Amino acid sequence: MTAAPARIIAIGRNTFTELVRQKVFYFLLLFALIVIGNSAFLAKFSFQEEFQMLKDVALGAMSVFLSLLAILATAMLLPRDLEDRTIFTILSKPVPRHEYLLGKLLGVVILLALSTIVMGALFLGVLFLREQAALMETQRSLSGSPQELATALDAVRKGAFSWDLIPAMAILLVKAILLSSLTLLISTFATSGIFAILVATSAYFIGHLQVTAREYWMSGVGIHWWTRIFTALVALIFPDLQAFNLTDDIVAGTVLPMSLFWQTMALGGVYTAVYFAVACFLFQNREL
Amino acid sequence: MTGAMNPFRSLAAILMLAVAGALLLPWQMELQRLSKEARFRTTPIDLSLREQVGQSGFLAALSGFRSPLAAFLWIEAHTAWEKTEWGRMTRLFNTVTTLQPHSLLYWDIAAWHMAWNASASALQDTKQQSEVLRERARRQYIDLGRDFLERGIRNNPGSYLLQERLGILLRDKVEDHSGAADAFAKAASFPDSPAYLKRFAAYEAAKVPGREREAYDRLLVLHNEGGRMRAPNLLTILRKLEEQLKIPAAQRIKEPSPAASPSSPAHPSPSPHPQS
Numbered sequence: 001m002t003a004a005p006a007r008i009i010a011i012g013r014n015t016f017t018e019l020v021r022q023k024v025f026y027f028l029l030l031f032a033l034i035v036i037g038n039s040a041f042l043a044k045f046s047f048q049e050e051f052q053m054l055k056d057v058a059l060g061a062m063s064v065f066l067s068l069l070a071i072l073a074t075a076m077l078l079p080r081d082l083e084d085r086t087i088f089t090i091l092s093k094p095v096p097r098h099e100y101l102l103g104k105l106l107g108v109v110i111l112l113a114l115s116t117i118v119m120g121a122l123f124l125g126v127l128f129l130r131e132q133a134a135l136m137e138t139q140r141s142l143s144g145s146p147q148e149l150a151t152a153l154d155a156v157r158k159g160a161f162s163w164d165l166i167p168a169m170a171i172l173l174v175k176a177i178l179l180s181s182l183t184l185l186i187s188t189f190a191t192s193g194i195f196a197i198l199v200a201t202s203a204y205f206i207g208h209l210q211v212t213a214r215e216y217w218m219s220g221v222g223i224h225w226w227t228r229i230f231t232a233l234v235a236l237i238f239p240d241l242q243a244f245n246l247t248d249d250i251v252a253g254t255v256l257p258m259s260l261f262w263q264t265m266a267l268g269g270v271y272t273a274v275y276f277a278v279a280c281f282l283f284q285n286r287e288l
Numbered sequence: 289m290t291g292a293m294n295p296f297r298s299l300a301a302i303l304m305l306a307v308a309g310a311l312l313l314p315w316q317m318e319l320q321r322l323s324k325e326a327r328f329r330t331t332p333i334d335l336s337l338r339e340q341v342g343q344s345g346f347l348a349a350l351s352g353f354r355s356p357l358a359a360f361l362w363i364e365a366h367t368a369w370e371k372t373e374w375g376r377m378t379r380l381f382n383t384v385t386t387l388q389p390h391s392l393l394y395w396d397i398a399a400w401h402m403a404w405n406a407s408a409s410a411l412q413d414t415k416q417q418s419e420v421l422r423e424r425a426r427r428q429y430i431d432l433g434r435d436f437l438e439r440g441i442r443n444n445p446g447s448y449l450l451q452e453r454l455g456i457l458l459r460d461k462v463e464d465h466s467g468a469a470d471a472f473a474k475a476a477s478f479p480d481s482p483a484y485l486k487r488f489a490a491y492e493a494a495k496v497p498g499r500e501r502e503a504y505d506r507l508l509v510l511h512n513e514g515g516r517m518r519a520p521n522l523l524t525i526l527r528k529l530e531e532q533l534k535i536p537a538a539q540r541i542k543e544p545s546p547a548a549s550p551s552s553p554a555h556p557s558p559s560p561h562p563q564s
Contacts, residue, residue, distance in 0.1 A: 053359040060356025236309030245352035252391035274308040
């Protein structure tokens with residue numbers, strides 16, 4: 001009998017291979033097209049504007065693709081296994097249901113991590129090339145003192161790469177993993193893949209409004225009891241997805257304190273664990 | 289999928305989520321406080337933004353796509369600039385700066401377009417026969433530029449850049465030298481600001497009747513720092529102020545007069561961006 005980690009890894013690897021076979025990585029081509037095309041189009045702007053918009057669009061596209069990938073890839077996992085009857089083959093062996101779910105989640109997490117790395121590398125590569133082009137252009141066009149030139153080159157460098165872009169991408173990944181765990185929870189009681197996608201997408205939007213519901217509920221001034229119960233349910237059941245929307249301000253130049261970064265990452269980890277635990281609880285006694 | 293759910297299990301799952309949510313509440317609130325302290329998540333996403341960006345734009349902003357939306361609107365504003373549609377540009381700039389209030393670049397360039405490009409265009413507007421009205425339109429655009437900078441400063445109190453731009457605008461477009469001196473002095477007070485801002489503040493103060501003594505004191509301090517601070521223009525203005533203030537000969541600076549001092553201080557181009 002194989003050990004639990006080995007079984008989970010085997011299921012995870014298998015899930016990842018299945019997802020790759022479905023050609024999900026084609027979206028990376030689309031991402032490349034957006035980043036490179038966008039960069040070529042932005043060449044008519046000043047280099048500061050170009051860098052800012054390249055970062056805005058690339059990180060925005062990363063966020064969209066990762067969220068879509070997390071929801072779509074996870075929502076189809078259980079329905080497909082049920083349809084193919086692979087789930088019966090796996091669960092008839094001494095594989096506990098929670099290990100099966102963990103393996104499935106692991107497969108999606110590998111896919112999301114790999115996608116983030118590829119998209120991040122592509123984005124930073126394009127940013128680096130544009131930075132080099134702007135540096136050369138500045139060197140060519142500026143004929144002032146060496147100190148003036150150094151200041152101008154420094155301004156170009158400051159406008160392009162910032163170390164905060166790396167944590168920004170890590171936060172996008174954690175948000176996508178959280179969404180994946182939430183979608184897995186939904187798919188344990190969903191009646192079809194489409195239902196799971198619809199509910200997960202709604203949860204995505206509600207999650208972005210969670211903070212509004214929470215503030216409304218906690219202010220508690222002059223609201224009806226049913227509104228209070230409704231906002232409380234939204235605040236308690238859904239994740240606070242606004243907590244992971246730090247990229248907008250990072251792109252604008254706001255410095256991300258490391259304590260805030262780690263706390264956000266930890267919150268994402270805890271949410272993922274909670275949704276996964278509830279998914280296991282629901283899946284444990286489910287009739288297949 | 290065919291599996292049926294036990295209703296008690298479903299209820300228990302909701303209860304589990306609610307308990308976990310309740311336990312996470314203090315952490316979420318602390319994180320929100322920390323974020324606001326670090327100037328994250330401070331942009332209000334409210335009905336006024338809904339009116340500016342439309343329903344789909346509002347949905348995008350709500351879902352965490354504020355910055356890509358701002359970038360797209362910025363590109364639209366650039367297209368409006370190419371067609372010299374100044375009114376549309378102003379509206380778009382207002383929306384972009386509402387979406388991304390911590391981006392200095394957007395405030396800076398919006399102000400520059402208004403105070404330099406739109407104001408110059410208004411003055412040359414052949415459709416408007418009345419010179420008085422053309423001049424009024426020019427002043428209105430300069431005021432719009434100033435407004436962008438002042439709002440940008442309120443949203444980004446920790447940055448010297450917009451203060452410097454405000455100083456340049458007041459000096460070159462409004463000819464409010466007292467205001468420019470104050471803006472440059474404020475910009476110079478930031479630890480990461482360039483050294484020339486201190487000189488700019490003093491040069492502008494020197495142009496204001498009644499502030500000559502203050503300008504002299506500031507310039508003397510800079511002069512005593514030596515090195516690059518002793519720019520030809522600084523020496524020229526300092527000598528002029530010595531004459532005006534009747535400083536005793538013994539206390540006057542010793543350097544010989546610069547052979548040829550420039551008529552205006554060495555500073556970056558009046559238009560802060562190389563595009564126009």
